[in-house]
Structures are given as structure tokens and as C-alpha cells.
Amino acid sequence: MRVVTRPFHSIARTVLRNVIVAAAVLALVIGAAHSWYTYQKEQQRVEALTSTFALGHVPLLMVGIWDLEANALQRQVDLMAAYPEIAEARVQAATGMAFSAGPEVANRRPDVRLPIPHPTEPGEVLGELQVWYDNDYIRREIVSAIVPGFIEFVLFALVVSFITYRIIFAGLNRPLRAIDDYSRQLTPGRRNPPLELGRRQRHWEDEIDLMVDGFNTLRDGIARFSEERDQAVKTLSRERDMLDERVRERTQEMRQINEVLESLSRLSVSLIDVPYESQHSAMVDALARCGKLIEASAVGIAVCHEAGDWEWRYCWPVSTDTRAFPDSRVLHNLSWAQGWYVGDTPWSPHGLVCTRVVDSERYLLTFHEPKARTYTPLEERLVRMAAEVLFKVIERWENQHELENSRRELYRLSRTDPLTGLANRRYFNEVRDTEGRRIQRTGEPLSVLMIDVDFFKAYNDQYGHSKGDRCLVRLAEVFRQQCARAGELSARLGGEEFAILLPGHDEAEALEMAERVRSAVYDLAVPHEHSPMDWVTVSIGCATWFGDRGAEPLDAVFDHLMRNADRCLYKAKALGRNRVVGEASLSTANE
Numbered sequence: 001m002r003v004v005t006r007p008f009h010s011i012a013r014t015v016l017r018n019v020i021v022a023a024a025v026l027a028l029v030i031g032a033a034h035s036w037y038t039y040q041k042e043q044q045r046v047e048a049l050t051s052t053f054a055l056g057h058v059p060l061l062m063v064g065i066w067d068l069e070a071n072a073l074q075r076q077v078d079l080m081a082a083y084p085e086i087a088e089a090r091v092q093a094a095t096g097m098a099f100s101a102g103p104e105v106a107n108r109r110p111d112v113r114l115p116i117p118h119p120t121e122p123g124e125v126l127g128e129l130q131v132w133y134d135n136d137y138i139r140r141e142i143v144s145a146i147v148p149g150f151i152e153f154v155l156f157a158l159v160v161s162f163i164t165y166r167i168i169f170a171g172l173n174r175p176l177r178a179i180d181d182y183s184r185q186l187t188p189g190r191r192n193p194p195l196e197l198g199r200r201q202r203h204w205e206d207e208i209d210l211m212v213d214g215f216n217t218l219r220d221g222i223a224r225f226s227e228e229r230d231q232a233v234k235t236l237s238r239e240r241d242m243l244d245e246r247v248r249e250r251t252q253e254m255r256q257i258n259e260v261l262e263s264l265s266r267l268s269v270s271l272i273d274v275p276y277e278s279q280h281s282a283m284v285d286a287l288a289r290c291g292k293l294i295e296a297s298a299v300g301i302a303v304c305h306e307a308g309d310w311e312w313r314y315c316w317p318v319s320t321d322t323r324a325f326p327d328s329r330v331l332h333n334l335s336w337a338q339g340w341y342v343g344d345t346p347w348s349p350h351g352l353v354c355t356r357v358v359d360s361e362r363y364l365l366t367f368h369e370p371k372a373r374t375y376t377p378l379e380e381r382l383v384r385m386a387a388e389v390l391f392k393v394i395e396r397w398e399n400q401h402e403l404e405n406s407r408r409e410l411y412r413l414s415r416t417d418p419l420t421g422l423a424n425r426r427y428f429n430e431v432r433d434t435e436g437r438r439i440q441r442t443g444e445p446l447s448v449l450m451i452d453v454d455f456f457k458a459y460n461d462q463y464g465h466s467k468g469d470r471c472l473v474r475l476a477e478v479f480r481q482q483c484a485r486a487g488e489l490s491a492r493l494g495g496e497e498f499a500i501l502l503p504g505h506d507e508a509e510a511l512e513m514a515e516r517v518r519s520a521v522y523d524l525a526v527p528h529e530h531s532p533m534d535w536v537t538v539s540i541g542c543a544t545w546f547g548d549r550g551a552e553p554l555d556a557v558f559d560h561l562m563r564n565a566d567r568c569l570y571k572a573k574a575l576g577r578n579r580v581v582g583e584a585s586l587s588t589a590n591e
């Protein structure tokens with residue numbers, strides 16, 4: 001609703017009024033100028049008439065007065081009064097005669113007074129010519145000169161104003177009012193009809209046409225805006241309707257991911273500390289669980305050592321022919337690329353493939369599908385997470401194996417003599433203590449052989465230290481071979497001194513074993529120039545513990561045992577070397 005705050009003035013009327021006012025002012029100015037001009041012209045005519053009187057009539061009047069020609073004078077006066085501009089002409093002679101013509105003008109002094117000179121006496125006058133102009137005539141002349149033009153101008157101005165009014169009214173007012181009515185009906189919410197003013201068809205355009213075009217463009221814009229808005233509102237409401245659905249789907253998806261994450265984290269925790277021997281079956285179980293995530297028909301992990309061939313390491317279902325499981329084409333592919341592949345890949349015609357390098361070995365995990373299928377992004381995500389977990393577990397296992405191997409190697413080194421590969425003193429003592437504890441429980445006997453190479457200093461001096469080393473290695477090999485039964489342990493206690501632990505051996509058995517060792521060394525026939533036996537020989541002291549010192553601390557037991565074995569050894573040396581001496585010989589000697 002339009003609120004009118006100011007009075008309405010039509011353009012046509014305003015133009016009309018302004019044209020009329022301008023025409024009136026112009027008419028007045030032109031009329032005044034014309035009047036002034038006509039008045040000036042009349043004045044000139046009067047002046048011309050006055051000079052006519054002075055030059056033409058005054059001499060005749062002079063003659064008439066001089067000759068006393070009353071008729072002639074009267075005729076002259078009549079002639080002058082006959083001019084339409086003259087109201088009255090009068091001659092007043094000095095003699096007192098007077099002649100006049102025309103209606104007498106009262107109460108007005110003559111407009112022209114011309115003296116009638118004396119014909120002979122210069123400076124003397126015979127009388128005076130008095131003339132009164134007809135002012136009404138002059139006024140009439142002026143009016144008759146101005147009025148027709150004024151009337152013509154006014155009529156012209158009226159006609160021009162009217163035509164202007166018509167043109168403006170028809171060409172401007174009416175269309176503008178129609179446009180005003182139209183613009184009030186424009187509504188953004190509905191389809192508005194185009195603006196049509198019903199104007200006559202012309203082969204040109206004017207401002208109104210431009211305005212109509214503008215309004216129609218505006219209308220089209222409003223229509224387009226309305227359509228887009230309606231469309232947007234519809235889309236918005238559709239999306240709002242779908243939002244709940246999406247939120248539900250997303251929540252479901254998140255729940256699924258959470259469940260899988262939980263089960264994967266449980267899986268990874270359960271796999272981490274699986275002992276080595278159970279790792280294969282644990283991984284196969286894990287593959288089965290992961291395969292069920294997307295209902296894959298088979299899941300496998302293949303490994304390729306740097307220069308070697310691919311082979312399936314873990315297969316679900318367990319395959320008897322690991323070269324063909326689950327699809328031999330996977331393993332025949334030569335190109336290697338690390339990453340994640342879906343569908344038809346260089347690694348697999350169908351299915352999902354994840355590859356990884358773990359400790360310089362190439363690993364490939366594939367979820368096999370017999371037929372091509374499309375995986376949802378969620379499935380891909382879940383499987384990818386599963387693959388990450390499995391590879392992490394494998395990596396961890398690899399690290400654990402490596403660590404375990406290193407530890408075992410270290411342990412082995414820590415209890416092994418580096419030259420001979422026999423147990424060192426530390427390991428000998430460990431085993432000795434363990435066996436000692438066992439024997440304390442079982443009451444079985446335990447014997448120790450102390451072995452020393454005879455004249456070894458001389459051997460070194462003769463053949464050199466490295467040959468001496470090789471000799472020690474050969475002797476160690478003899479000890480190892482002779483004492484290969486479970487529980488028997490050969491050790492190098494230091495230098496050229498060796499010991500053999502014989503759990504379960506009584507003295508007789510131990511002496512028998514010692515003799516076997518001694519003769520085996522002798523039979524080696526390692527030449528020794530500075531030995532009376534010509535060969536490298538060993539002396540052996542033998543001591544036995546019968547497990548009858550159950551209450552005694554093990555350290556004390558073994559101190560005693562080793563001391564006895566040493567004493568026997570010294571005795572063997574003292575008796576000439578290359579022999580075995582048991583504890584019985586000690587008591588004999590003591591006795």
C-alpha cells in the first residue's frame with residue numbers, strides 16, 4: 001500500500017501550467033515591446049506631421065493672414081484637421097481672428113504650437129498655429145497594431161500547450177500510471193504477467209519502451225528468483241527429510257566401525273604375545289575373523305624375501321597347496337608396488353590387496369573374491385584397518401623373533417667358549433647347580449672329570465700358539481663326542497683345562513668314561529715332540545658325589561667335589577701324566 005505524504009501533481013498538468021505561464025509572460029513582454037515600438041512609430045508620424053505643418057501649412061497660413069484671406073485660412077485649417085491624427089487645428093491671428101477646425105478640445109493645452117512669422121519683418125509673428133492631436137486615434141492605432149498579434153500569440157500558445165498536454169498525457173502520464181498500477185501488483189511469490197501498455201506499434205522506441213523492457217526484465221528476474229527460491233526451499237526440505245536418515249546411517253556406520261575397532265584392538269592385543277609356536281594358527285584365526293568382515297571367500301598373507309619367490313605364509317581357509325592359494329596369479333606378478341588396491345589390480349583380479357614392507361621382506365595381504373564386486377567405502381575402510389592391524393602384528397612378531405634370536409645368541413655366547421664351542425665355566429657352573437639340585441632330590445650320583453693337557457706349554461713353544469689353539473679345538477671335539485648323552489656336559493674352564501659333568505654316573509662309570517676320553521685323545525695321535533708319549537695326551541682327575549649330602553649347601557658340596565677332582569688331576573700329573581686318577585687313589589695315598 002502506497003502511503004501518500006505529498007500532494008500529487010500530474011506531469012501533464014504541470015507542464016501545461018508552466019507552458020501557459022511562460023506563454024503569458026512571453027505575451028506580456030512581447031506586447032509591451034510591440035506597444036513601445038508602435039508608440040514610437042506613432043510619435044515619429046506625429047513629428048513628421050508637425051514638420052509638414054511647419055513647412056507646408058505655416059507659409060500658406062502666413063500668406064492667408066497677410067492677405068486677409070479668411071476662406072483660404074479656413075481651408076488650410078480644415079485641411080490640417082482632416083488628418084486622422086489631428087483632433088483640432090486652430091489659427092490664432094495677431095489681429096484677433098481665429099480659425100479652427102475639428103471638435104474643440106477642452107481643458108487641454110495644444111500639443112503643437114507653431115508661430116506664423118511676419119513676411120517682411122523678421123522676428124515679428126502674424127499669429128500662431130495650434131494643433132491638438134487625437135490621442136484616442138493614436139491609442140486605437142497602437143491597440144490595433146498590438147492586439148491581433150497578441151491574440152495570435154495567445155492562440156498559438158494555447159494550441160501548443162494543448163498539444164503538449166495531449167502528447168504528455170497520452171505518451172507519458174497514461175503509460176506511467178499503467179506502469180505504476182503494474183508495479184503495485186508485482187509479487188515475488190507468483191508468476192506475474194508481462195507488462196503490456198497497449199501502445200500503438202511504432203518502428204522506434206522511446207523511454208517508455210525502455211522502461212517497459214526494464215520492468216519485464218525485472219519481472220523475469222523476480223520469476224527466476226522465485227523459482228530458484230522455491231527450488232531451494234524444496235531441496236532444503238528434502239535434505240532436511242534426508243538428514244535424519246543420514247544421521248541414522250552415519251550412526252550405524254560409526255557403531256560398526258567402533259565394533260570393528262574394538263574387536264581389532266582385542267585381536268591385536270590377543271595376537272601380540274602369542275608364543276612363537278602358536279603364531280601361525282593365531283594368524284589364520286585372525287584372517288578368518290577379518291575375512292568375515294566383508295564375507296570374503298579367502299584371505300591370505302604372502303611373503304617375498306628380497307631375492308626369492310612369493311609364498312603364502314598364512315592362509316584362510318588353510319590350504320594344502322600354498323602355491324595356488326588363493327589365486328596363483330597374485331604371486332606370479334612381477335611388479336611390486338607398496339600400497340592399497342581395490343578390485344581389478346595388478347595384484348588381484350578381484351578383491352582387496354594391501355602390500356607392505358616389513359623388515360625388508362615384502363608382505364601382501366589379500367581378501368579374495370571369486371567374482372568381481374563393488375566394495376562400499378565402509379567395507380574398504382574396515383578391511384584396511386584390519387590389514388593395518390595384521391601387518392602391525394606381523395611386524396611386532398618379526399621384531400619379537402629377531403629379539404628372541406638375538407637374546408638366544410647372546411645367551412649362547414655368554415655360556416660358550418668362543419675357541420672350542422664347549423660350555424664355558426659360567427654355563428658349566430649353572431648346569432652343575434641345576435643338576436646338583438636335582439640330585440639332592442633324587443639321590444643319584446654325580447661325577448666330575450677335571451682334564452688338563454699334558455706338556456702344553458712345551459707344545460705351544462714347539463708348534464706355536466695358533467697350532468696350540470687348533471689342538472685345543474680337536475680335543476674339545478673329542479670330549480663332545482665322548483660325552484654326548486643327555487645331561488653330560490663338556491666345558492672349557494680356562495686355558496688348557498677342561499671339565500666334564502656326568503650326572504647319574506657313579507665312580508666306576510665316571511672312571512670308565514674318563515678312560516674312554518683319555519684313550520680317545522691319545523688315539524687322536526696329535527704329534528708332540530716334547531712329550532715322552534710322543535702324542536698329545538691328557539691327565540684326568542675324577543670325583544664323584546653320591547647325593548648323600550642333602551642337607552649341605554650346594555656351593556660347599558661342589559667346592560669339595562671340584563677340589564677332589566683337582567687333587568686327583570694333580571695326582572695323575574704326578575704319576576706321569578696320560579692317566580686317570582679317581583678319589584680312591586687319594587685315600588690310598590693318604591693312607
Ligand SMILES: Nc1nc2c(ncn2[C@@H]2O[C@H](COP(=O)(O)OP(=O)(O)OP(=O)(O)O)[C@@H](O)[C@H]2O)c(=O)[nH]1
Nearest residue numbers: 452453454455456457458460465466468469495496
Ligand atoms: N695355544 C694356547 N695355549 C694356551 C691357551 N691357554 C693356556 N695356554 C697355554 O697352556 C700352557 C699351560 O702350561 P702349564 O700350566 O705350565 O702346564 P703344562 O706345560 O701343560 O705342563 P703340565 O700341565 O704340568 O703337563 C701355558 O703355556 C699357556 O700359555 C690357549 O688358549 N691357547
